[in-house]
Amino acid sequence: MNLHGIVSGVIGAVNPHVPATLQRNGQPVTAPDGGRTPTYTTSTEIVQVQALSAREIQHLDGLNITGVLRKVYLNGDWRSVYRPGNQGGDRFQFAAAAPVPVNLQGTTWLVVQVLETWPDWCSLAIQLQMK
Template sequence: MNLLGLTSGIVGIVNPFVPATIQRSAGYVTAPDGKRTPSYTTLPASAQIQALSARELQHLDGLNITGVLRKAYLAGDWRSVYRVGNQGGDRLQFAAAAPVPSTLQGTNWLIVQIFETWPDWCAVAIQLQMS
């Protein structure tokens, strides 16, 4: 059962999904001098952005994750750093123009924590990154 699909229409009236771009980590490229540069696979996405609850903020603070933080609901299965599977470091980018809210326009966010993961959607904590 696709719960995100069932609820997104109703919740979207109050807080709509906005277009975004997911950059899924594809590892890194090592230069001859040994410097590593991350590489990404870019995919279109849509995200619903919300404020974090007090409990979620407390949890992230306990993990020493600070900065500008939000919660994002995304279709699909996305990752924060998952060292065992050599995965993670996925990023979320928002366009520099409408229909993205002005507070998100042209921003880049790192997925820093997974709150919920299901076969067809996930809820993640994202942290604003310097461009």
């Protein structure tokens, strides 16, 4: 049962859903000099951006993850770093104009922690990235 799908309409009435470009990290390209360039597969999704709870902030602080942090809910399975599967480094990019809220416009966020994962949806902690 997709609980996120059931409640997202009601939550969206209070805190609107926003479009985001999700970038799933792929295999990096290695240059002749040994430098590596990341590659991404992109898709556009609708996400719910919220503040972290006090318990989630405390958990991330214990992992030494600091900075500007938010929580996103979305359909699908997205990841932070998952070394055994050589996965991770997924990013969110928000458009530079409406309907994205002003505080998110034109920003890029890195997935730093999976907070909840279910068959149909997940909740992720994301960290603002400097360009």
